[in-house]
Amino acid sequence: MARGTAGADLLITNVTVGAHPGAAMIQGCDVVERSGRIHAVRPRAENPEPVEGPVLDADGRVLAAGFWNCHVHFIDGVWSRARRSETGALQRALDDMLVSRGFTxxxxxxxxxxxxxxxxxxxxAGELTGPTIHTATEPIHPARGVPFYTRESVSWFLRWALPAPRTPAGARRAARRGLRRGAHVIKLFTGSYVEPDRIKAMTSKVADAAVGEAHQQGVLVFAHPSNREGLKVALDAGVDVIAHVPDETEGTESLLLACAAQGKRLVPTLHMFAHTVTKSPTYTDPIDQALRTFWESGGRIxxxxxxxxxxxxxxxxxFEALHRCGLGAPEILASLTTEPAAAFGDTSLGTVEPGMVADLTLLETRSGDIEPRHLGDIAAVVKDGRVLQGSGELSVSGPPGASR
Ligand SMILES: [Zn+2]
Structure with missing residues (x-):
């Protein structure tokens, strides 16, 4: 491979970098990007050749592969005019919610x-700069099983569009319709909070049919379980990812062990429970314990x-909640990078190595011994050859318009 930086689209200089989570961190590296890919990762050159593209001086900060957030929603008012509204408001919302948090x-x-x-x-189309979005579009609900919080937020004349099939044939149709429209994954409410204190499970036949259709088309299925019954339906149907730890944890331990043993992946969302329901330990402690059960038995997060x-x-x-449940910084970093790339079967993402797509997240920390709290403090994101969200202290030089 050529060693030159001439022709580079972007040079990130003076970074501290480990190729993958847990790898030794090397200080004083240059990372060269060319045509959207990492071209080279190497010790900083004494006399670097001139670079055609911009140069980002990371001043010793830690560079990681671009972060994934495997559970988000675009349901705020700002997204409701995404087709037509001017780019400013949408860009600000993308930056605030996702890019400035390091998500590519x-x-x-x-x-x-x-x-x-x-x-x-x-x-x-390049009109907006944001993360790669894998969308489930409209989730599939149990029959008459739209969650109470969705019913409150969706106007009555749109509710008919929410799939809630009663039969296996209806479930297959719902999955097919979503995928034809442009969904990249399927989301099932195998356990739906139809009232704040009542969970309705999807029938196994409906879940089996939806998963069968999705897998036939080669896409992942995410399930929102809520409780033991919802988790059992998800596990029996063969879903790929559990979208939350069940918050009604009673009787879920053996099922979580089975999920771990079968290689199911889990998105914990621990802080969401504390933030949106209650911080009371009588509610959050069993949820933490459920995650520990899954994690300590080899479950993938x-x-x-x-x-x-x-x-x-x-x-x-x-980050704090995951750390409390036993995950260290390398494991949390894996859940942000290599694990989602593996779940999606994408071998071009997840590590900082030559040949990989140059989706990168630059942390504020300069410590080669990163701690979980460092993962929430982001200096910049590199996406599609552009440096995004650079803080005032970051120095980017080069052609104007190459970064923002
Ligand atoms: Zn959600």
Whole structure:
């Protein structure tokens, strides 16, 4: 491979970098990007050749692969005009909710496809700069099982569009319709809070049919379980990812062990429960314990916050909660990078190595011994060859318009 920086689209100089979570951190590196890919990661050159593109001086900060948030929603008012509204408001919302938190890929687990699909199209067209969005579009509910909080927020004339099939044939149709429209994953409410104190489970036949259709088309299925019954339906149907720890944990221990043993992945969203329901330990302690059960038995974790449903954008609370449940910084970093890439079967994302897509997240910390709290403090994100969200202290030089 050529060693030169001439022709580089971006040079990030003086970074501290480990190729993958847990790898030794090397200080004083240069990372060269060319045509959207990492071209080289190497010790900083004494006499660097001139670079054609911009140069970002990281001043010793830690560079990681771009972060994933595997549980988000685009349901706030700002997204409701995503097809037509001017780019300013949408860009600010993308920056505030996702980019400034370090996310270069997200999984939208339920939104109005009339908003999310145009949003994705505008990002792909380069009109907006944002993460890669994998969307479930409209989730599939149990028959007469739309959650109470969705009923409150969706106007009555749109409720008919929410899939809630009664039969296996209806479930297959709902999955097919979503995928034809542009969904990248399928989301099932296998246990739905139809009232604040009542959970309705999806029938196994409906769940089996939806999962069968999704897997036939090669897409992942995420399930929102809520309780033991919802988790059992999800596990029996063969879903790929559990979208929350069940918050009604009674009787879920053996099922969580089975999920771990079968390689199911789990998005904890621990902080969301504390933030949106109650911080009372009588509620949160059993949820923490359920995650520990899963994690300590070898379960695989994908980072996710449920932001969009939860109005708190700061990620610090989730990092703190995961750490409390036994995950160290390398494991949390894996849940943000290598684990989601593996779940989606994407071998071009997740590590900082030559040949990989140059989705990158630059942390504020300069410590080679990173702690979970450092993962919430983001200096910049590199996406599609652009440096985003650089704080005032970051120095980016080079052609004007190459960064913002
Ligand atoms: Zn959610």
């Amino acid at each position: 890929s997200v999984v939208d687990l339920g939104s109005n496809s009339r908003n999310t699909l145009p949003l994705i199209a505008r990002i792909e 994908l980072f996710g916050t449920d932001v969009g449903y939860m109005d708190e954008y700061d990620t610090a609370g989730e």
